Amino acid sequence: MSYIALSDKDKKEMLERIGVASIEELYGCLPDELKLRRRLRVPEAKSEPELERSFDALAARNTYPRFLSFLGAGVYRHFIPATVDYLSARSEFVTPYTPYQPEVSQGTLQIIFEYQTLVCQLTGMDISNASLYDGAMAAAEGVLMAQRLNSRNKVLVARSLHPQYRETIKTYTRNLGLVIEEVGFGDCGGLKSAELEAKLGPDVCGIIVQSPNFFGVVEDVAKVVDIAHRHQALAIVAVAEAVSLGILESPGRFGADIVCGEAQSFGLAPGFGGPFLGFMACKKEHLRQLPGRLTGQTKDVDGRRGFVLTLSTREQHIRREKATSNICTNQAWCALRATIFLETLGHDGLREMAVQNLQKAAYAAETLAKVKGVRLKFSGRFFNEFVLELPKNAQAVLDALKAKGLLGGLALERYYPELRQDVLLNVTEAHPKDDIDKLAVALREVLR
């Protein structure tokens, strides 16, 4: 099958109209010696039933879903209402491209406009773009944007920022002369504000801090913003667990300059890491430096409201090497899903989800910390993730739990060598109390 829609007769007649004898002839403009004189060495074509069978088999080799998992660390399992899958599967959403022609793309455009509004409401910011690739890339773009805004060349990065975000920032900035310096975390699990204060100077363009941070701990964003601003540096707040915005005060409220992050929690499955949904919002005055597409409201010639892609003079197709970012294709369909998700949950639903995450994680932390030898690593308040310190090497304990069908979280040693005995666990509304209790029982057995 190659999804060709021409009949034999069509092909014949079309070649005739073109005036060539064969398709081969149309490739006359290629040097002969470049032509591949053999068949591609890829597996032979599969019929649809064969394909389904082989993908069933592939998927079945992923035994992960059979385990009771407490993995989070930037990727969360939240309930997804049926409306999200149903509506987002419509051809009209799946098969168009970027709404370059607004008159035949009002669906996509209005939805992006709603998405931008929702992001602003949640983050407390003035302006949101239409999406970025993922939280890691959004963090990197946030740093680059800050640098463009004040032309200073050092950026401070909280060590409690998601390790993959830090890695991505490093990659994105490595050729641009930016210096990255990390700011450590204290016993509460949050950023050491004294260290931040100490490291800030006239060369620092900004600080990027995540809240709730990688350890689940809610940072004192107000304080970070305050310190940064006192040094004319920008405060970039990253959010990796977007559901937290349902209950935590918005970063915008504290004066954050740029808010970026990952909205996978809003209607996207873990999907082995993607596609996810990077988001970015900023203050009005920084609009011209915001990367990514923007949808704006306008009127048509009859005076009717309509939406268009706008301010594209920031973008690569107009500004080429001077663009704010090289991004072109973004994650529009993921933003659509987030929009359906958020509008289905509504104000009350999102709040309730946030509250349940908070409560369940607290219950889990309390229950697990009662297991002998186990303690909560950090003293800071946390949202739906927390770090447990175990009485022995974390990976060994996790392996023992795995043998019992449980994935008890992420061993932190790989990312923080000093945290050899520590595990990061996530609990959401999708974990019934029973599951939490099961983990406690298993952990007790394993540590006995």
Place this chain on the structure above:
Amino acid sequence: MSYIALSDKDKKEMLERIGVASIEELYGCLPDELKLRRRLRVPEAKSEPELERSFDALAARNTYPRFLSFLGAGVYRHFIPATVDYLSARSEFVTPYTPYQPEVSQGTLQIIFEYQTLVCQLTGMDISNASLYDGAMAAAEGVLMAQRLNSRNKVLVARSLHPQYRETIKTYTRNLGLVIEEVGFGDCGGLKSAELEAKLGPDVCGIIVQSPNFFGVVEDVAKVVDIAHRHQALAIVAVAEAVSLGILESPGRFGADIVCGEAQSFGLAPGFGGPFLGFMACKKEHLRQLPGRLTGQTKDVDGRRGFVLTLSTREQHIRREKATSNICTNQAWCALRATIFLETLGHDGLREMAVQNLQKAAYAAETLAKVKGVRLKFSGRFFNEFVLELPKNAQAVLDALKAKGLLGGLALERYYPELRQDVLLNVTEAHPKDDIDKLAVALREVLR
């Protein structure tokens, strides 16, 4: 959740406009003593996550899909192309009703028109209706239609007609003074034509015969039609395995008067027995007695082609007790799926599917008949089902196979007490050779 779209304010304002103080007041037209003064005793409302969990649990109590099954007997597992699920799930197909208003229903109407055409092409008949409930009811309607056509009051029913079709015919005709007489089957598994000839008389309105019949055997339809017509009786041909029409000559070609049956094979899952798709087609001259809805082609005021429900003077909403049938809501969405299925497969795909069914069933029959003590019960040519005679009680053997994870077909004794040691097996394109071989091995073990 009760899927109400009114806000508290809406309700208040609406009551005000109506001029009542409460909804209770709107129920003032009910006698008080009829009002239920307690809550309904049904389970408390479930949230969507709870509902999903409870349905997952319910569905998981169906362990059937874990078995390798050779059950057929009127319900077949065929491959369903992805287009069928994808397209038929569109809101515009799922959520409208009968196309009473053609100007806003051309989608449904054109599709029914195509469906009617496809059924005519497959059955070789002049006219098809828009669907009936299922094969059993279609068979009953076929008999009633024949009776209306020639006003004779006896109907002959092949004993090799699907038992449930026979039961349904009995139910449908029981209050209408129709006499039913059965015609047996011979060693070939097909209708005894001598018996048919003998039972035909001036009181017989028609004979209903199924081909391939309940045992999978292809009947000599030409002969049955010929005999019936010689006695001025009508020949009704039932088809329970519609895929067979991809290779077997159409009943219309043999002169059948009415063709009715079940098109579940065309894109509908076994679904524990429904919804399925009853179909019915007839000769042009019998149009006025055809039950069910019909879509016809016409023009609009601008001369453009369009489609409408037509000839509704046959139907209950116009003719009331004199209608050709009481059917109103039919199986339109199932007919839509069949249409997508058939148009996706296309001429070549349907033929190929039919050929593979034929070949695989033949291979299975040959392979299984090699097992010691097992023989093919009937000598007649068969399509994708066949009857095996086992050396002992069929149900006992099936139970033993089941213990090995196989469902080796249907024990026929319940429907044909004389067939105590006989099993009806179905093989389709969805059974890889391995599965057939597995059954042969298991059967050998069980019979050892």
Place this chain on the structure above:
Amino acid sequence: MIREPLIFEISDKGKRAFALPKLDVPEKKDLLAGLAVRSEIRDFPQASEVEIVRHFTRLSQQNYCVDLGFYPLGSCTMKYNPKINEKVAVHPGFIQSHPLAPEDLVQGNLEVLKLVEDALSEIAGMDAFTLQPSAGAQGELTGMMVIRACLEDRGDPRKFVLIPDSAHGTNPSSAHLCGYTVQEVRSNENGTVDLEDLAKRMTGDVAALMVTNPNTLGVFEYDIKKIADIVHAKGGFLYMDGANMNALTGICRPGDMGVDVIHINLHKTFSTPHGGGGPGSGPVGVKKVLEPYLPVPRVVRKGSGFGLEFDRPKSIGRVHSFYGNFLVIVKALAYIQTLGPDGLKEIAEIAVLNANYIRRSLDKDYHLKYTTPTLHECVFSDKFQKDAHGVTNLDIAKRLIDYGVHPPTMSFPLIVHGALMIEPTETESRRDLDFFIEAMTKIAQEAKDDPAVLKAAPHHSYVRRLDETAAARNPVLKWENPGS
């Protein structure tokens, strides 16, 4: 605009949308030797996948539907169809299971059937339900057969069935198919059953009265208990067409009114989608005395699980293969479980609120033949418009299409000439209700100002008014290859 042709008109050799794996058993020749095999299926289409997908996607957009807007088709209860119900019903455990599977392998399915039967029994106040009928009409037939079987058992099936003149066409048709002669009962000036006429006609030869409650005007039969008494006194049965149960769930129960048999439409009251005209499901509930006559098989508790009982000598038999439209029933269960006791009551309450809101908002502009209070629907007529401007209900309906709303049911019930039967259901938003009311109000004005616009409506649809007479006079019911 692309006008989508028939698939046959774009079919051509060499296109395809489907392939099977290669045959994996040795191919045999002559398997059908001696039989007539077709070498081709004449004119059967052959197209590519992109053409198939565009064909149906384009055609889909020529359909109006509940997910696009208000669909006030009276008597049809076009409520919103929840998406979660669609999702749970396609679980492989449900859709893959074979109806002849051993009972122990399909316990989930049997439990679904039992749960729905039990819930419907409670909601309708009946003793037992069968889920076998595929739709309302088949439910009626089943219910009437059950009555007849019982009467036969008592020695005389009787001859007549009484049906009010306001009833749906399936009622008389089903009674007829059950071997009865139909007698019409007059409606009184309230639009309800004329008790006198009923009493007169209700003789020992009458098997049953088939009543719809609330009736097709949306009016509750206030005297339903008296009606039941009249029928019962003569040894007859009271059959209730439960198409309008959406007005009553959790408010009152037919079983408590003296109803002996009822059918309910899952595709109306219980939110299963209408699918462009089915599949539906028309369960039938009965009182204890009639239970032995219900179709086979019956779902029964067996040990800690469920089983099927076939051996019921008094049963009328089967009206459908297997257990009815099972996957439709699954969706209804999801709905019932989502709503719970309070939700079930709320649907009736809000359905009645919405209908009365519309009635009150339009009763200046449109004629109400019966001013009796109504519940979940209301039936206007075109009298004002027709008398003064020659504008009919058809014109009004077609003009609504221009405004982007689906027209109400037309010309039913028969006792209201030029009827416009409006059933909003409980799931409409205020905005969509008001949009409809505004359109209707504008149309009433247009009927005065510019009746020609209405008579030529619709103006903006994919096709305009279609010649239905020509369609019936010279039926073209399938595509024929012009080249052959």
Place this chain on the structure above:
Amino acid sequence: MIREPLIFEISDKGKRAFALPKLDVPEKKDLLAGLAVRSEIRDFPQASEVEIVRHFTRLSQQNYCVDLGFYPLGSCTMKYNPKINEKVAVHPGFIQSHPLAPEDLVQGNLEVLKLVEDALSEIAGMDAFTLQPSAGAQGELTGMMVIRACLEDRGDPRKFVLIPDSAHGTNPSSAHLCGYTVQEVRSNENGTVDLEDLAKRMTGDVAALMVTNPNTLGVFEYDIKKIADIVHAKGGFLYMDGANMNALTGICRPGDMGVDVIHINLHKTFSTPHGGGGPGSGPVGVKKVLEPYLPVPRVVRKGSGFGLEFDRPKSIGRVHSFYGNFLVIVKALAYIQTLGPDGLKEIAEIAVLNANYIRRSLDKDYHLKYTTPTLHECVFSDKFQKDAHGVTNLDIAKRLIDYGVHPPTMSFPLIVHGALMIEPTETESRRDLDFFIEAMTKIAQEAKDDPAVLKAAPHHSYVRRLDETAAARNPVLKWENPGS
């Protein structure tokens, strides 16, 4: 017609579309004591499920899409997106798995990655692929970073990157983001790279040439080998933007042309749907010498299965969390496996046939600046129409909307003034191709007969021409509550 408002405009208290199960752990107070907790999310919407469903269903119908018709957006390869790919990609085994799961529990996923990497390597003739980049632009950045890392390793990252003036905007932007200064290379009269200009600019300070092949005119760079030699002779790398691979699959391989780095768009050549503007996937392939610099982690064979390798000291690091847009990659695998070697070749062949059919059918009516033979797309301009009638490519594009087809890409490549860039792809039917050709022909005629109609187009769309200037001058980028 109902004009769908913003969800915020229909939001109201008391409506809801969602509920969670009751909290099943003991509720604790003050869990966030001392922290700022929000009491409400101001103006956040609150609607019912039916409103949500209608909102998105109605809005969806205001989108044009591939499943509705021809979408000749040049450079975007808007081919048909097979439905089976959507189906296999939602298997719970794929969508539920966590990217940090132990490797032995996600062997299926790792195999998917490996299979796609291997297939792309073979198709493009490269030695290794990374699937981490989310889209073409991120692929470019990744590829350029890999080049830079290698050059740095050799002691000098160099300063410049050469890019033809016909290139896509992401090319210079990506090069810039990688720390390079961009120099433009002139196109010659054939629309291809001017070898002389290239030779002149290609110095020891140039890191790479970024070339698109076939280029954005659809013209194959006949001298690509010479180009490679010029670049390599100065120690630079040849980067190929593989956005136009749809012209070449199975016909020839970039790796065989001397290309050192290529990015491929799975959302173009490999049929993954465009989703209204993503998610895409932009894998990057490299020759052996560059492999050590690819992003981490790499998928590697481990024993009989697969594993992830993180310890690659020369790697540029990560450009994306985890492994890229995994579920997009799954769909591309399904596509590659469905097509097989012959199908992959056929897509290129038919894409080229279709594009040349359109070119030949329109070359009388529209101006072709470059008459060089083209492969999978062709770029007309509005010169004929503009010079004679003042009609621009924008007018033509908007008028196509009235005919029901999506306009081509406009104003790109920059070297063709008033460009109309048409890429039909291989999946179009003759009927849809002809429909487009006919519309374009009619428009050419209309430009002569009635240019005003074109300038005011579109006439029949949901909105008409929108004021883009006002949108940019006075940006309204979100809804604000008028009541606050």
